[in-house]
Amino acid sequence: MSDTDLWTLGAIVGLAWVTMVTRCFFFMSNEPWHLPHWAQRGLQYAPIAALAAVVVPEIVMVQGHLISSWQDARIYAALVGGGYFFWRKGQGQAVLGTIVSGMAVYLPLHLGLGW
Numbered sequence: 650m651s652d653t654d655l656w657t658l659g660a661i662v663g664l665a666w667v668t669m670v671t672r673c674f675f676f677m678s679n680e681p682w683h684l685p686h687w688a689q690r691g692l693q694y695a696p697i698a699a700l701a702a703v704v705v706p707e708i709v710m711v712q713g714h715l716i717s718s719w720q721d722a723r724i725y726a727a728l729v730g731g732g733y734f735f736w737r738k739g740q741g742q743a744v745l746g747t748i749v750s751g752m753a754v755y756l757p758l759h760l761g762l763g764w
Contacts, residue, residue, distance in 0.1 A: 722758035726751040
């Protein structure tokens with residue numbers, strides 16, 4: 650603690666306080682609090698948007714650059730997985746089948762053909 654100055658310690662305490670207040674804000678009120686309908690509807694898309702933000706760059710980019718060849722196993726695996734998901738949507742185990750079908754295409758192309 651000898652290397653920590655007062656400014657750094659104050660910043661840590663201040664950030665901890667702001668984090669605590671923002672996370673506990675909804676518990677401090679005595680009255681029920683509801684989001685407006687438009688906000689609830691918008692938040693329904695947050696998980697899929699976050700997933701897309703993580704997955705799409707992994708599919709279409711290699712080391713920070715867009716892929717330049719159609720011989721990339723990730724493209725075909727994503728197409729097959731997406732097709733399976735939309736074919737089986739709402740019928741149970743769609744997500745597991747998406748993963749299995751995508752990997753069934755990816756592994757032979759990547760390991761077998763070296764794509």
